[in-house]
Amino acid sequence: MTEPLALGSTIGILGGGQLGRMLSVAASRLGFRTHIFEPGAAPPAGHVADAVTTADYEDNAALKAFASACDIVTFEFENVPTSALDLIEAHVPIRPGREALRISQDRLTEKDFLRDLGLNVAPYADIPDRAALDAALAEIGTPSILKTRRFGYDGKGQARLRGPEDAAEAIEGMNGAPCVLEGFVDFSHEVSVIAARGTSGEVACFDPGENVHRDGILHTTTVPARLSAAQRTDAVLMAGKILNALDYVGVLGVELFVTTGGLIVNEIAPRVHNSGHWTQQGCSVDQFEQHIRAIAGWPLGDGSRHTDVVMENLIGHDMDRVPELARQKDVSLHLYGKADVKPGRKMGHFNRVMR
Amino acid sequence: MTEPLALGSTIGILGGGQLGRMLSVAASRLGFRTHIFEPGAAPPAGHVADAVTTADYEDNAALKAFASACDIVTFEFENVPTSALDLIEAHVPIRPGREALRISQDRLTEKDFLRDLGLNVAPYADIPDRAALDAALAEIGTPSILKTRRFGYDGKGQARLRGPEDAAEAIEGMNGAPCVLEGFVDFSHEVSVIAARGTSGEVACFDPGENVHRDGILHTTTVPARLSAAQRTDAVLMAGKILNALDYVGVLGVELFVTTGGLIVNEIAPRVHNSGHWTQQGCSVDQFEQHIRAIAGWPLGDGSRHTDVVMENLIGHDMDRVPELARQKDVSLHLYGKADVKPGRKMGHFNRVMR
Numbered sequence: 001m002t003e004p005l006a007l008g009s010t011i012g013i014l015g016g017g018q019l020g021r022m023l024s025v026a027a028s029r030l031g032f033r034t035h036i037f038e039p040g041a042a043p044p045a046g047h048v049a050d051a052v053t054t055a056d057y058e059d060n061a062a063l064k065a066f067a068s069a070c071d072i073v074t075f076e077f078e079n080v081p082t083s084a085l086d087l088i089e090a091h092v093p094i095r096p097g098r099e100a101l102r103i104s105q106d107r108l109t110e111k112d113f114l115r116d117l118g119l120n121v122a123p124y125a126d127i128p129d130r131a132a133l134d135a136a137l138a139e140i141g142t143p144s145i146l147k148t149r150r151f152g153y154d155g156k157g158q159a160r161l162r163g164p165e166d167a168a169e170a171i172e173g174m175n176g177a178p179c180v181l182e183g184f185v186d187f188s189h190e191v192s193v194i195a196a197r198g199t200s201g202e203v204a205c206f207d208p209g210e211n212v213h214r215d216g217i218l219h220t221t222t223v224p225a226r227l228s229a230a231q232r233t234d235a236v237l238m239a240g241k242i243l244n245a246l247d248y249v250g251v252l253g254v255e256l257f258v259t260t261g262g263l264i265v266n267e268i269a270p271r272v273h274n275s276g277h278w279t280q281q282g283c284s285v286d287q288f289e290q291h292i293r294a295i296a297g298w299p300l301g302d303g304s305r306h307t308d309v310v311m312e313n314l315i316g317h318d319m320d321r322v323p324e325l326a327r328q329k330d331v332s333l334h335l336y337g338k339a340d341v342k343p344g345r346k347m348g349h350f351n352r353v354m355r
Numbered sequence: 356m357t358e359p360l361a362l363g364s365t366i367g368i369l370g371g372g373q374l375g376r377m378l379s380v381a382a383s384r385l386g387f388r389t390h391i392f393e394p395g396a397a398p399p400a401g402h403v404a405d406a407v408t409t410a411d412y413e414d415n416a417a418l419k420a421f422a423s424a425c426d427i428v429t430f431e432f433e434n435v436p437t438s439a440l441d442l443i444e445a446h447v448p449i450r451p452g453r454e455a456l457r458i459s460q461d462r463l464t465e466k467d468f469l470r471d472l473g474l475n476v477a478p479y480a481d482i483p484d485r486a487a488l489d490a491a492l493a494e495i496g497t498p499s500i501l502k503t504r505r506f507g508y509d510g511k512g513q514a515r516l517r518g519p520e521d522a523a524e525a526i527e528g529m530n531g532a533p534c535v536l537e538g539f540v541d542f543s544h545e546v547s548v549i550a551a552r553g554t555s556g557e558v559a560c561f562d563p564g565e566n567v568h569r570d571g572i573l574h575t576t577t578v579p580a581r582l583s584a585a586q587r588t589d590a591v592l593m594a595g596k597i598l599n600a601l602d603y604v605g606v607l608g609v610e611l612f613v614t615t616g617g618l619i620v621n622e623i624a625p626r627v628h629n630s631g632h633w634t635q636q637g638c639s640v641d642q643f644e645q646h647i648r649a650i651a652g653w654p655l656g657d658g659s660r661h662t663d664v665v666m667e668n669l670i671g672h673d674m675d676r677v678p679e680l681a682r683q684k685d686v687s688l689h690l691y692g693k694a695d696v697k698p699g700r701k702m703g704h705f706n707r708v709m710r
Binding site for chain 2: 004007008021024025028029030031032033034047048049050279281284286293298300301302306319322323326327329330332333334335336337338348353355
């Protein structure tokens with residue numbers, strides 16, 4: 001498929017959370033419809049979609065009907081089962097492609113991929129069992145982090161090891177899931193690059209943002225990030241290298257540690273990314289429209305930063321701040337319409353512009 | 356209702372066109388759901404709404420079910436039948452209120468209202484029949500325009516009179532509908548003010564935009580408009596006067612003719628307005644979010660212009676320009692997802708920013 005997606009076409013989105021919601025709005029701006037596929041009831045993206053399928057990823061009939069109703073399918077999260085992707089792809093193209101998903105679904109595969117590209121990553125080791133953990137700890141040392149190879153996000157499926165004596169508890173907590181051990185990196189701060197690649201191979205990167213986490217969840221992203229001109233160029237070149245290696249189409253997030261020895265890739269996410277929400281107020285074309293443009297075969301839009309922005313997440317009872325934030329003239333609110341406020345749940349975010 | 360609308364509430368929107376579509380997106384950003392009521396099939400707003408009712412304004416059961424499902428109801432066009440409004444209002448508040456609708460639904464009532472407020476309007480006369488037209492032509496003269504009192508938009512229901520000899524054909528074309536005759540105003544250009552008023556009575560106006568029409572349909576809006584500082588102040592004061600007189604809640608559009616003798620009110624529209632689309636790229640809070648904020652009882656947002664913008668409508672086969680416009684870095688596209696391209700049909704618009 002090299003022709004642009006026809007106006008009025010339907011874009012399927014796997015996952016109905018806030019990323020799907022904002023992708024859906026961006027798609028509407030360009031004249032497309034969206035169809036959400038989500039196992040959970042009442043998905044936030046469903047409030048702004050043309051159609052919603054509520055079904056499990058094991059429901060082949062629902063997957064087939066969904067795929068047949070769409071002209072192209074994308075996703076808002078990377079842990080879609082392979083069997084579901086196979087079934088969908090028999091009917092309709094999936095963008096970004098399967099290779100990006102295969103790699104990012106598995107931390108070990110991802111780290112091997114990045115290392116083989118010549119990029120710097122933290123020291124790591126494959127941990128199939130306790131014996132491997134002991135051997136890896138002897139080499140990588142502590143502090144270090146044990147992470148499940150699959151299905152981890154927002155600090156879930158992770159255990160911190162302060163010394164070898166933490167090994168037993170850490171590996172027990174993983175319930176037999178295959179893991180990787182990651183050595184600690186002595187970094188000054190974390191930045192991320194939200195990068196896009198079109199069907200023609202053109203690449204466009206948003207300005208890197210500087211991320212601060214709280215309790216394992218992104219708290220703020222600030223643009224511009226504290227980076228030298230050389231670091232900024234490095235970050236963008238690294239993102240471009242990853243996109244090209246994957247023959248990627250769409251938006252991808254790259255998290256980087258800033259160290260005295262250069263930039264180290266923490267992880268990649270083959271989708272729009274929480275650390276790219278600042279683009280909604282900082283750029284003419286935000287990461288959501290950029291993703292839709294890319295997968296629709298449109299030219300990429302202007303992602304240059306016209307305004308400095310601080311994005312802050314509203315987690316759980318941060319929602320109590322909404323009435324006060326609504327009064328602040330430099331604040332743009334983005335709420336996700338989630339019914340229940342729960343601790344640790346991403347309920348919304350806001351962008352504070354610095355004009 | 357003086358408490359702000361609770362997060363997650365449902366806003367009903369009467370009318371499912373592009374204005375309802377963009378209102379729906381703005382509502383989602385603030386965490387609200389929307390429910391569209393529209394007689395026509397496959398309304399553009401339905402692509403980004405939580406629920407759609409397809410029914411006529413005479414379908415009382417459908418109206419009642421719709422009203423019961425909503426926490427508040429607003430509208431994207433002013434020609435909603437009174438009986439439908441009565442039925443809805445028995446269940447749920449309508450914002451802006453009925454008075455604004457009553458006045459703007461009838462050109463004669465509207466002109467009387469504006470004149471009684473002390474604002475300047477074009478010379479006009481009530482035309483119930485041919486005799487009244489002859490009498491009015493003797494006083495107002497030609498060129499002048501005969502317009503139906505109700506249901507006119509985008510140049511429909513209008514006839515231009517170059518001389519008294521055009522009277523017969525003009526009034527026959529109206530098929531017995533009550534009319535007004537409007538005298539021509541010698542104006543240099545047209546501007547419009549998009550104004551908002553909150554439940555607390557606070558008023559905020561967007562910067563006036565300068566409008567150019569083609570074939571009776573808005574072609575471009577340019578901000579800033581060509582206005583002196585005094586004219587700019589006048590325009591904003593006039594809009595504020597109208598809002599206060601109507602005890603208005605929401606966004607209202609005021610079209611003004613610029614003449615050597617001052618500003619003359621052409622017409623008002625009790626809703627978001629095509630000439631306010633530039634706010635999507637020119638302001639932190641656009642007219643759609645401002646309307647949702649107002650009717651939801653939120654504080655009004657920051658509508659100050661941070662960027663110069665030219666908005667241009669895409670009418671009918673202007674859609675052929677989309678591929679080229681998509682490549683232009685200073686252009687933000689907004690397409691309405693309408694299935695069929697028809698001459699004179701508003702298919703989308705774009706904002707060109709002047710940074």
